[in-house]
Amino acid sequence: MGIYDLLIIGGGPAGLAAGIYGARARLKTVILEKGSPGGQAATTEELENYPGFPGGTTGPGLMKAMAEHARDFGADIKKEEVVDINLSGETKVVVTKSGTEYRARALVLASGAHPRSLNIKGEKDFIGKGVSYCATCDADFFEDLDVVVVGSGDAAVEEAIYLTKFASKVSMIVIHDQGILDCNKLSAERAFSNPKIHWIWSSVLEEVKGDGIVEKVAIKNLKTGKLSEIETNGVFFFVGTVPNTGFLQDEVVLDEKGYIITNERMETSAPGVYAVGDARVKYLRQVVTAAADGAVAAVAAERYLAEEEFLKKQVLDFAGVVITVFWSPMNEDSIAAVACLEKVVQELGDNIKLVKIDVSRSEMTNKRYHVTSIPAVLFFVNGEVVARSSGEITASDVKEQIEALNKYTRGLSHC
Amino acid sequence: MLAVDKENFEAEVLQHQGIVVVDFWSQKCEPCKAIMPEVEELATKYESKAKFCKLDTGGNRRLAISQKVLGLPTIVFYKDGEKVAEFSKEFSMEEVENKLQELI
The missing domain is CATH 3.50.50.60 (FAD/NAD(P)-binding domain)
Structure with a gap:
């Protein structure tokens, strides 16, 4: 079935909204839902405060519309129950009860919550009997x-x-x-x-x-x-809910009650993995906030994927020396550094490539390579950082560095 | 799957010799609709071994309560008209299929 760009676990309002945003951004998107789409919202008949519906709407009705909306943009909704996830490889692996393995480059955890039981005497015995x-x-x-x-x-x-x-x-x-x-x-x-x-x-x-x-x-x-x-x-x-996060094991950080911890971009402790809706730690658990989480996560995932792809294609997969310069159009020193490097690279020619990285659009890359101030220059060979400098960038320093690296890479090819 | 109601429940379920599986559901019950395709699958798979019926509790409330069903989704197994097993609310189709195999 190939690799999905975005795999969403759970088809409640949070997962469906992530699906709408993801599929509309042309990401190859799949939503895995163990029951029918809608989550807990589909079990609430009257929704009085979902914005845009004066006089109210119904949970099942709104959820059906959200599912249709996601499908319209090309999201695939599959009936699957996720039992395990594995985040150790380059692509994330999601295993379902039917034994299918899905692969994806980014994950959205939208697994929701279920009603808490009090476990009082007789409660379990009379489920479905009153x-x-x-x-x-x-x-x-x-x-x-x-x-x-x-x-x-x-x-x-x-x-x-x-x-x-x-x-x-x-x-x-x-x-x-x-x-x-x-x-x-x-x-x-x-x-x-x-x-x-x-x-x-x-x-x-x-x-x-x-x-x-x-x-x-x-x-x-x-x-x-x-x-x-x-x-x-x-x-x-109706005594509260419990998050459906048991299948996550230790793959992402949870709080003591089992809710997934995220920042305001819905990023979990694992890169490229987002959590949305009732399953995450949050202030207000409503259909409207679940949908909002989904939108945020899908946009964050889209940017993450774009950045990953850019980095891989432009920097990591290039055969030869790559000079990356972290800069910002708002920073004079960094603009000067870019100009200087462009000249140097033109002189040195073929096997050297200059990649400009605007720090305001590359948070993941900044973080991964610990870039905290600009201008910063990182030298890559075969996808690895082999040298770095920051502060004032001079042409002679860079040339010297390249010379050293060329010796180094020639040395490599000889052995 | 045969749709049963208060008119034909006695004849189709309680008077039937052998195994009858009744899926209690209603229009308003989303979880019921979610599992219905899987119940249909089981019905086809075990066509020759058990009779599968579905009962819409809308309009058949008294009948459902008489069968001690007060929550959905619920699946009840009858053998020669006697209730022999049931699953309600949180259950998997695997459990239902295992029970069915045990009974036939």
């Missing part, structure tokens, strides 16, 4: 029935409001004191004025009980320590 983490998937089972929602963040409160369209009563179990929620104000106001929502404050869920399907839950009041039971038909958990 315990749920997805209101869109399961809400209509509970038409005219009673459900319990655990959590008090945006997801918990907004999904509880959604559930009131189906259930006759939604009981919110909140760990905080009366009136305190972790969600945004608008959602809190709506929830407080919704007559179908009942509040159980200062409490945690202790156990889910039933015979085959959920019948009741045990709740503990944290203030009194008292246990009580209420009858219910369903329990929805």
Whole structure:
């Protein structure tokens, strides 16, 4: 299947946006998604604050449009589950559960997160029997029935409001004191004025009980320590998420919770590997910020690839001596150095090549070769730096250096 | 795959002698739609050994609850009309296929 320019792991909003930007920049782009495109956003029915949709839109609808958008620009979306990645070689290798090996020059990790489970008694036993983490998937089972929602963040409160369209009563179990929620104000106001929502404050869920399907839950009041039971038909958990980063092993640096650490360009600790969306350490995990991450990462990857290609073609693969001069059109001294070197190279002729590198467009190269001030001149032979000088560049110094290198390279060809 | 609903579930699933695999799904359930092609593949592969049905829980909610299914996606195995195994939410098609081979 050849080598991809950009391989994106995960087809949620972050991965799809990276796919749109990458494919539009004419990068050969593939998105690997284990389920259907859309990620967690596809399990949220109502999206009220995605910019550009007054009156709201739906998660599945928006995600379908994003996937189509990525395909339109030429991104390939494949149904594959990634189990391993290997970053040790020149191209990055991604292994999937089906046994396929993909190769790519740049990677975007958009593997997202999944709902956290509390692992309380009965929770696992009743999954699909009344315990749920997805209101869109399961809400209509509970038409005219009673459900319990655990959590008090945006997801918990907004999904509880959604559930009131189906259930006759939604009981919110909140760990905080009366009136305190972790969600945004608008959602809190709506929830407080919704007559179908009942509040159980200062409490945690202790156990889910039933015979085959959920019948009741045990709740503990944290203030009194008292246990009580209420009858219910369903329990929805919205108590945060856990990043899907287990497959990364030690290939990139994660924080103590397993989220991928990046800078503002979405660069991870590994060159040419970016992380976007819910799987990375970030302040706000929303569809709009996920999409923004994807755009940033694709542009950063595109520049990285262009720089890599330029360096390889112009410098590393050239047979002979390459003089690279790191300069900037904003720096007088460096302009003088470029002029001086152009003259020298013209005099010396054939086997010597001058490559000008504008430091404002070559951050990766600057970093790789530790160029921190300009002008700087690096001499390459067979792809390796054999000498360097910085500060004032004089024609005689350069000629001397070339002379020495020529002796050196002649020596090499003789042995 | 045969689409079953409240009208024909009794005859097609509960009265059937042998193995029946029922894929519970709904229009709103994205994960269900994601696995559907793989279930279809299994249905073709084991055509002669087991009967495969799909049940859209939209409009068949009571039937689903009567089968103790209150979450999607869920795949239930019946043998001679008795429920013998099921998978719900987080499961892989490999697990489903292994269970199927064990039963036939």
